[in-house]
Amino acid sequence: MDGTTEQKLHLGKHNGLKVFKHLTKSNDQLQTIQLISYKKTNSEDSSKSSSAENRSCMSVDNQPYGCNIRKQETNPQAVELPNIALRPGHSVRTDHSVNYLHDVNLTSSKETKAFRTKQNKVKNNNLLSDRKENVENKQDQNGDKTSKFSTKLKVPNLIRNRTADSNIPQARNTLSNRPGHERTTKGGKALAKTSVTRAERRDVTHRHVLDQPTHHKLELCDFVEQDIIGGDEVRTMGFGPTKITYLDYVASGRPLRSIENFIRQHVMPNYANTHTEVSYYAAQTTKFREEAREIIKESVHATENDAVIFCGSGSTSAFHKVIHAMDLKKSTYMLSPIVLLGPYEHHSNILPWIEIKAKVIHIKQTHEGLINLQHLEQELKDIQDGPKRTIIGSFSAASNVTGILTDTVAISKMMHKYGGLAFFDFACAAPYVEIDMNCVQDGPDAYKDAIFISTHKFLGGPQTPGILIAKKWVFRNQVPHGVGGGTVVFVRRQNHKYYAEPEHREEGGTPAIIESIRAGLVFKLKDTFTSQFIMERETEYFQQALSAWSKHPDLLILGCIKVERLPIFSLLFRNPHTGRLLHHDFVALVLNQLFGLQVRSGCACAALYGLELMGMSEEVAQRYEKFITESNRTADREKNSESNIESYDGLDNIIFKPGFVRLNLPFFASAKCINFIKKAILLMADHGWKLLPLFDFERKTGKWWYREEQTFQPDKSLKDINFTKGFSCMKSSSSQERYKDTNTPIFKRFPGLDYDEIIERATYILNDVSKPNQYDLSDQTLEYKGDADELRWFMLPSEAADIIHQREKEHQNEILSKTNDREEWRKKIDRSCVVPQWSSRTKDR
Template identity: 40%
Template sequence: MSNNLISANVVGATQTFESPFGRKVVCYADFTASGRAVQKIEDYIQKQVLPLYGNTHTTTSATGNQITAFRHEARHIIAEAVNAKLIDGPNGDSVIFSGSGSTVAINKLVSILGLVPKFGSSNAVIFIGPFEHHSNMLPWRESGAQIVNIPENEEGLVDTCFLERKLKEFAKSILKIGCFSAASNITGLLTDTNALSVLLHRYGALAIYDFASAAPHTVIDMNPVVEGEEKHLVYKDAIFFSGHKFIGGPGTPGVLVLKKKLFSKTSSTSQPGGGTVLYVTVKDHKYLDKNEDREEGGTPDIIGSIRLGLAFRLKQQTGPTEIMRIEREHVQRVRMSLKANKRIVLMGNQDLDQLPIFSFLIRFGNRFLHYNFVCALLNDLFGIQTRGGCACAGPYATSLLGINSSDTQLILKVLTEGLCAFKPGFTRFSLTYFMDDSEIDYILNAIHFVAEHGWKFLSSYRFSMYNATWKHVSELSNLTTRKSLCDLDMDVEISAGPEEDPERDCPASIDAHRIENIKMAHESADTCMRESIACNRGRTSMFNQDGPYPTLRWFLCPDEGLDEAIDEAEMNSLTHAIGPIHPERYRTQRIENNEEEDRVRSRDCYSLAESSMQVRPRRRIRTWISQFSNRIKNNFSSPLKASRHCCDRKACEHLHVK
């Protein structure tokens, strides 16, 4: 299937939704969070798989026989794709489907290794990398094993020198395990898994990898064939990944692939239950010999595992080498564009090989635009689907954002009080190989627009201090447009067909629609600004100098003093940031060394900003407002509806932050 055909086959490729700024076509840029369904795969499942659906664990009925064969074939497709050897003996590999993604897969692995939570794990040492997702941290922590965190080196990759020192230090430990992300889900940086495997095996440690972010893009090789004296050490002991992140993968299970030698001969199973036993008596039972059967107790995700086999076929048809070639071109395109904008702060080292995963902040004056506000604007103005937060990789995110240890403790205290708005993070978007240049350019143009003009929409939004969500004021008084499972009328005849076409309002030309979105965004920015001037008069900030807010708030608020925003726009300056987020610390490697210096500097900047707001000349502001209003009148021949596109005045008067 060609890239164009894949793009056209994505379910929802022309899906529309109603935003505060009109109807938008979904532009999906959140592939690292989850992939998208493919119509060709879904059609095959509906027409060929579901009609013969039955439970597994039998081959005597037509349905049981066929569905078992489908699932067996899917396992072999995946094994071949990751170069797993489904052979007997300790060097053989097992492919195990494991519930809801990587989280279940790694918990199953921890159990298989006999690391019982809080008991019997004191002799195990786990070396984990700097990029780790929470799912590759918490199960090891809860196991009771000793955790050794391996930091980044000067380039921003795994510090193998530090790792080797620690491997020597813990040489006498009974069980040593190295578990590292094959790629970061924040920056997309790739790990040299072959080199790490050799190093770990040299010192008797297991080499395990989290391929959740990397699996849809890269080569996955359990048993690489290489040259050199240590070629016998390059194999992987285990890998795990989430099926739902693949193109065509939504609704699929996680996968754990591991060496058969890791299964204990004396252990029963990590998941006792139906389908795992050979025979059960009143007092005794015997488990099945085959690892896959023992470890997939209960009725499995049958359709999901079959779907994942088809998703792997789709990936292998293009080939991971070709996928990476295309995506490296995407990476260079994005880097060249975003690095040219001084308001956009890209996370991580932009000179290393990476997947097309990008996390960024947008500067404005001495603060940042909140990541969820940026996501809201990209969604509402352009239909672009992104994600805000720490990407479930808190320690790495903290390092990238340059947050020192003292601020981390203060942030934790505020978060435990329920004020999630202070949670540090960034906006993340991700691309995939079948996206064309025009779609990528549209996403980049939208990000540049938000970087330059996003602040003008602040007063048109309200946000919750408790869950950090941002909503346009028009959405606060209107009924939600979200669909409900209860919308389905079970009594409607099948012949009547669907009640509505979800893509009925898709414009004839997606490209023309995107051009119009950019144009409307510029018009809406000026219109919202004009309305905001009136709405913000006399309003006061929700923040004051009491408590932790002045030192911890790193973002602009909806009711931020408009005068400050106007002056910042005129000066076009990016002063030293107020608050705990300082990405420049990551680049200069001075997070811990300059804590007091930065704290004093931030406090001084905050005081200066507060004092300048109090003494700012009103005449200058009135002149600016007059000039701005005149420009609006001259530029607009058909002004947009204020009730829909601008700040709702009644909402401004009566609605407050939750």
């Protein structure tokens, strides 16, 4: 055509296809760009594309930027894109926004329609080959198209059409935008809205994950175990170099190299503040963050009526957020709300309600340790007879002490039956169980009004925000919680308007951007495993540990063991000679020093539940409270007389505070790791008390330490970092050097670099401390008289030393009675009284 020029530019290659750019320029100065990829015909030709061209037009996953790569069923030889018209004077804007969280969303210029390309990032070769076969067999005889979800299911009547007379409130249970509910198409049009069961919906949403054989998920477990940052750490503890095993996932998860590498390589280079999408960096960052929100919504089966809000650093912030959202603090002209709490609530689910002057009712537990639904219903009936008040039921989905699971569906139905709101604390349960905000298959009243999630407890979750997921009708506040930038639509001198959408108005200021993106990734990892697989592994490990530990007479497992629960164990260790318990801080320290096990000691921020589990009445608890806080009670009251607050610092008897040792068994751990944990706990239960003379404690603070180290201190410090000449880290003396040229225990020379070595070394040490030693410990019982002796529930180091000496004395008398030759008796005594090297350092004891 006259006045028209054409130019063909080679851009690169994609999966064996050449990618060209056709540039057509006509007389009217309208430029048209068309991208076509031709099938590769010669391997030599494909290798001739220059590296510079590839670098300029290829993304990190070898996808050409600006290309919508679609599979053409009619003509697989070429892939053709829509024409992008550019007006005179406008430059070609190539959108480099490659989304690794969900899919790719490429938008052309304003003169053309937007188009999306779905990209599956599954790296498993078997899954890729399976999908290719499904695509080839995708067409039916009539030419109708069906999405990959329903094509792969091959389950008849999986998605049922919602009947016209359905009694499910549309405002509360609309599923139109939920993944898996409009996936089946006919002629390019979506079918009617559907409702499916929870398991079926999960199948639809994550069919590509569920299709994976079990051995693939087991391989993923092995990968994750090796992918943990610090998972292969070896530290020199009190008894030598020891491999670290982390068992405190109930408190916080561990970071993963793969997630952190992705964030460092793909998120941080494109990082910018949100609240704008004009610049590339800001647009890409905003896109990542909103994608994370969508991943979480999809994981918990949220609808358009549910708001996902990132807040703070855990579920505690989510509790405060929802309290402010309901305007409970400012309801001065209304009666205070009534809050019903479960028997095993975290302090974060108790204290906020108390501080807003709510009437708190604690629901009892059954003999099995479950929430007593009969008591709950009776309390709700009694509330109905009184004045009208806001009724809230706030329950833990799982106990962070025992792992006992809650029937959230039954509680939701009951709360809604009596006009209440159903809140659930998923801080402990979320990393393992399936979360369903709506539970449509269980009835119209089975939905949850709000849930609280601590994402940092997930695998890979450190440095993630807390998450509040709530129905939008819960947000009654006119002023957002934490007003600031990003919450307002318009501000003028005399007035301002806030956004109506909770997800905008409740995230004021610069949010935790990278943390939110990380949260989406850890949810994606959980959904890759699937809750079903995780719970199967959790149940298996729980039963293995239970069969090994429940038979030990001096190892007490708190909570009922006959109900469904997560593999969370809260343990008490009892000494058979004195009948007293081993102090929980001492047990945790020995498990750390001897076995490298990272566990938690104390009350796990669930003191009320702990008192119930340990059988401590309110009267006994008051005695302990008075004894622990008595020393500074008067001074502290005078100090805080103006504020009417009782707070206690500088306590003298904190050692008397009851507690337990908590650990959990990771679902991704290997069988060898689980066997090691079982053996370590049994050794501690059998012989742990024998190590007491090697440790000391401070009555005032309750801290324990290994005598050879004097005080237990981490050996890394931020003070070692220097930015004077760029960046340098002056490493402090290593833990190996701390024991150099000192009279240290001989068994420190035995490394524990793997599980077998640790058990072998521990057996040697525990056998060694059973021999007579020069402990030189004064009688510590003399320091505990009166109430101190009556309230002392833990065993003292001097008591353990006396028992060891007494047992050795009895052993010597037994030898003497059986031996008449005095010289032979001396030789036997000498052989049985080999004093370990560490016993010579007694002058500072």
